[in-house]
Amino acid sequence: MTTGLAGLNVYSVVQDHNGYLWIGTETGLSRFDGRRFRNYTTKDGLPDNEVLKLYVDSKNRVWVLSFTNSICFYENGLLHSPSNDAYLKNLTFSTEPQNIQEDSSGNIIITERKKIHFLKNNGDVKTFIKYENYQVVTIGIGTNNLGNTIIASIFEHRNDSLVLLEVDRFTGNVKYSGISDNSYFTSSLTFILTPKNLAFIHNKNIHYLSGKDFKLKTIKQPPNFVGFTAIDDTSFTLICRDKVLLFNAKRNAVVDTLITGKVINACYKDNENNFWFGTNGFGLFRLSSDAFKNYELKWGKGILPIYSVAKKNNVLYAGANNALLWKINLESNKIDSKQFNSYGEGRVSEILFDREDMIVGINAIFSVNPEGKIVKLNHGTAVAKSMERYGSDLLAATNTSVIIVDLEKKTLKDTVWKSRATCAVKINNDYLVGTIHGLFRVDEKKKITDLGKENFLLSSRISRLFLKDDALWIATYGNGIVLYKNGKILRHITEASGLSSNMCRCLKLQGNYLWVGTDKGLNRINILDTNDRIVTYSAKSGLSCDIINAIDVDDSLIYMGTPYGVTVFDPRRAKETSIAALNIERIVTSEESKTGLFSNITLKPGEKKLYVEYACVSFKSDGDIKYYYQLQGDGDKWNLTRENSLEFASLNPGIYRLRIYAVNAFNKKSNTVEINITVEKFFFQEAWFITLVIIIVGLLVYFMFAKRVAWIRMREQDKLITEQRLNELEQLAFRSQMNPHFIFNCLNSIQQYLFTKDVIEANNFITEFASLIRQTLDISSKKSIQLRDEIKYLSTYLHLEHTRFEHNFDYTINVESIIDTETVELPPLLLQPFIENAIRHGVRNLQNVRGCIEINFHLQNDYLICNVIDNGIGIKAAEKMKHVFRSSHQSKGVSLILERIKNINRKSEKPIRLTVEDNMASSENQGTRVSLMVPVA
Structure with a gap:
């Protein structure tokens, strides 16, 4: 890995409690989450850009020891140094710090070449230069079973004997300590101590104490030996200039070669069981698992794809383009190649063994004896697609036909199928032929039956056939795996069943497991237990490539040909471990940007924008992470995204809870991160203000309404009074009209009386x-x-x-x-x-x-x-x-x-x-x- 890394010379690699990988380089400090690098330099607060050593303590502080005479640590998004943190202000160095260790009380012990610094929790510092008047020269550091710090040293001008000094965690005083099998040293490249193994370099030999009796053993340094690093209680790496070896103290032997061809400065094993290698000039390398061993077979300037593999004894044969057959000695790792023709044309597509002879399919079928004599077994040119041996007969499917070759006479015996085929097997007296149009049966009278007409699955393009106890396992190129027996389909395995892809290329049976190569990795299928889940191995697990072109097996190992070479896989050593550690990296509001640990965020009135950046640490997932988030207070729906950031452009005032979790490429769910978000309101949005406004408006409305009602009532009253008065006036008018009429009549009567005297x-x-x-x-x-x-x-x-x-x-x-x-x-x-x-x-x-x-x-x-x-x-x-x-x-x-x-x-x-x-x-x-x-x- 080079893209994004702070520098190509890597000196130190550690992992913090959040899962991040920290890398110290010559030009800065890098933090890696499995997808992106975040770099820190002197502009961010580093004392110096050349970072020589890193250490993570119990408080999850990442301590940085740089080339200059200073130290700092990273915590919660900030770099703390003597210039900005009172805890470090009393700590001074005359030379560059070399090693660092935390005791069980949380005190930090830092060593220079000739000084020991005891940094207490309260910031007080004790410094030791001599022990009993002897100048101390430190070479390693660790802790013992009492929780005290142990410093491996020698006394200057006395002798070259190893001295262990113990720093008391309560007083900070230094005293002599004997060798203890309960000590554990993080050490330097020249010294290491595990609970049951002490190792150091002396006179070009590696001396180590191992076992219950803790007896001293000595092994010779390997060529170009540089140093070693601890892996676990029983193993450590031997770092050479051109490779890294894995040494097992119990077995007293080198058990594996982890990396070759690079100068290694640092080696580290993370909690996903990945090996990380810091190189000199080539950046950072990762070995996902020691269960996979990849061979790059180079021809000219490129790496050749491998299309066929076959193992015999301790030699693995691999077929490639340019008529090349590669020979890999699995014990010595020696690689040779043989080209079958001078013009370099043809692909070695099939390899088969006939006792001592090798049968090779290129643009024809050849037999090669141990002396190297080559005999052509068929007429003309035909590219072999598959070959199966039945006694002295060879059944070969080619791009033109399916033929039977007599291996003893080295002659063509019969033609079973007269057109293109992809594979063929013999069952009883019949032949089953796979083609791009499906599966066909050819009986002994050469009658052809199209089995695809009986079941549509058998009309799929056939990639490979494997026959076991009359049960035919069929690899199709689009419909997964089919189990066919006695004219019936007994099992159909697809992506819905857990297969990584329905595009199956090859398959082999190993005991009770069927190994299937696809364009999306290798699959292991239990043929006896249909409830057993299908296990998938891919480039994320350690394969050189997800595309599997060919498979061969023995009792314990799987051999695969891929576009990037050959992979040897030991399923017994494969550990399905992956981490999914979700962390919030940064929160940006309209006003500020914050880094570190977050649980509560408050946005001021008017701040509606919120940007949240997060990362799920999962190195094996190679960035294949799905994130799920829920914003409570704005709905309870869980949303899916593959982005590592969320932006909320317009949050209304209120209280929200943002919940995020991740699922890595292996379907492992991470921790759920919760952030309480409070968006404050303007004073006019507060409940008291709204209540006051409502009351005022209510009162105004009430008074206006009351006034209106009173006015209406007054008008109605006036109207009623007016109507009553009008009515009364009308009645009065009626009565006043009657009165004159009556009075007139009466006056007439009075007049009549007067006339009559x-x-x-x-x-x-x-x-x-x-x-x-x-x-x-x-x-x-x-x-x-x-x-x-x-x-x-x-x-x-x-x-x-x-x-x-x-x-x-x-x-x-x-x-x-x-x-x-x-x-x-x-x-x-x-x-x-x-x-x-x-x-x-x-x-x-x-x-x-x-x-x-x-x-x-x-x-x-x-x-x-x-x-x-x-x-x-x-x-x-x-x-x-x-x-x-x-x-x-x-x-x-x-x-x-x-x-x-x-x-x-x-x-x-x-x-x-x-x-x-x-x-x-x-x-x-x-x-x-x-x-x-x-x-x-």
Whole structure:
């Protein structure tokens, strides 16, 4: 890895508690999350850009030891140095610091070449230069089982013996310590101590103490040896200038070569079991797993793709383009190649062994004996696609046919199929041929059956066939894996079942496991347990490439050909470990940018923009990370993104909770990060202000409404009063119209008395008339009067009329006994006009008959019934007389009463009802009946 790294010379690699990988280079400090590098230099606060050593303590502080005589540490997004942190201000160095260690009390011990610094938690510093008057020269550092720091040293000018000094974690004092098998040293490249292994360099040998008896053992330094680093309790790496070896102390042997061809400065194993190698000039390298060993087979300036592999004894053969056959010695890692023709054309697509001979398929099929003699087994040119051996017969599928070759006679024996094929196997006496159009059966009589017509899955493009106990495993190029037996499909395995891809290229059976190569990695399928999940290995796991062209197996290992060479895979050493550590890296608001640990964020009023940057550390995922986030307070939906940042452009005031988690390429879920976000409101958005505004507005609305209601009520009251006054004026007008009419008639009567010189009668009439006028004026101003007053008024009026008409008619007023005349009320002057009409137009015109007027009052339901009955000439006769005599006087009394009743009914729930009708239809003097129904309370 070079792109984004601070420098190409890498001196130190460590991993912090959040999962980040920290890399010290010659030109700065880098932090790697598996996808991106974040670099720090002197501009960010480093004392010097050349970072020689890194250390992570229990507080997750990343300590940085640089080339200059200074030190700093990174914590929560900030670099702390003596210039900005009081904790470090008392710490000074005369040379560059070399090693650093934390004891179990949290104190930090830092060594220079000839000094030991004890940095207490409170910032106090103790410095030691000598022990018992001997100058101390430090070479390594670690802790023991007591939690104290152990410093590996030698005493200057005394001897070269190793001395272990112990720094007490409580007092900081230094004392001599013997070798303890409970000590653990992080050490330098020249010294290492694990709980059961002490190793150091002396006289070009590596000395180490191992085992329960802790006996000293010695091994010779490998060529170009530089140093070593601890991996775990039983193993450490031997770093050479051109490679890194893995040494196992229990086995007392080098067990693997981790990397070759590079000068290594640092080696580190992370918590995903990845090996990281810091190189000199080539940046950072990662070995995902020591279960995978990749061979790059170079030809000219390029790496050749491998299309076929086959293993015999300890040698792996690999076929490539340019007619090249590669030979890899798996013990010595020696690589040789052989070219089958001088012009370098053809692809070695198949390799098979026939006892001591090798069968190779290129643009023809060749047999190669141990002496290297080559014999062509078929006629013409045909590219071999697959080869299977059955006794002395070789069944070969080519791009032109499927043929049988006699391996003993080295001659063509038969042609089974006469067109292009991809693979073929023999089952009993039949041949099953795979083609790009599906699977076909050819019987011993060469009858061809298209099996794709029986089941559409068998019409898929066939990549490879593998026969085991009459069960045929079929690799298709688009429909996954099919298990076919006795004419039936027993199993169909696809991406939905867990297969990494339906584009299957090759397959091999190893015990109970079927290994399938696809364009998206290697798959392991348990053929006995269908519930066992399919395991996928890819470039993320350690493969050189996801595309698998060829597979071969032995009892324990898998051999694969890929576009990038050959991979040897040991499934027993494969550990399906991956991490998914989610961290918030940066939060940016409209006002500021923050880094470090976050749990609560407050945005000021008007700050609506929020940018959150995060990263999931998962090195094996190679950036294939899915992020899920939920913003509570703005909905509970979980959203998916592959971006490592979120931006909220317009957050409304309120309280939110942002929750984020990640899922890596291996479907491992990370920790969930929660951030409480408070978007503050302007004062006018606060509840108290809104409440106050609501109250004020409410009061204003209330007062305006009350004022409006009062105004409306006043208007309605005024309107009602006006209407009442108008009504009263109207009633008064009606009454005032009646009064002159009545007064006029009475004055005529008085005039008649005076003409007849009956002065006494005239005076009596005037007296009674005056009384009637007073009553009229009294009751005409009232809305209603008592029935008693109405009867009194009518009696006075009838008496005057009886006198005026010389007693020529009789009248009676009858009141039902149950009527209380003092409580029953009715509008005044309603009956008088009808009585006047009864006299004037009824009984007055009678001939030879005495007139009679009868007035009756009785109750019926809620009404007072007032009847005016006369025995006059009747309505029709009176109308006829009006036309005959053409009377100039038009009485308006009745019409005024009708208008008055109509006006009263508009204001009353119960109407006044009036009927006027002839009294006796069979008589000549039938008379008239007037009925007035007045509602009573």
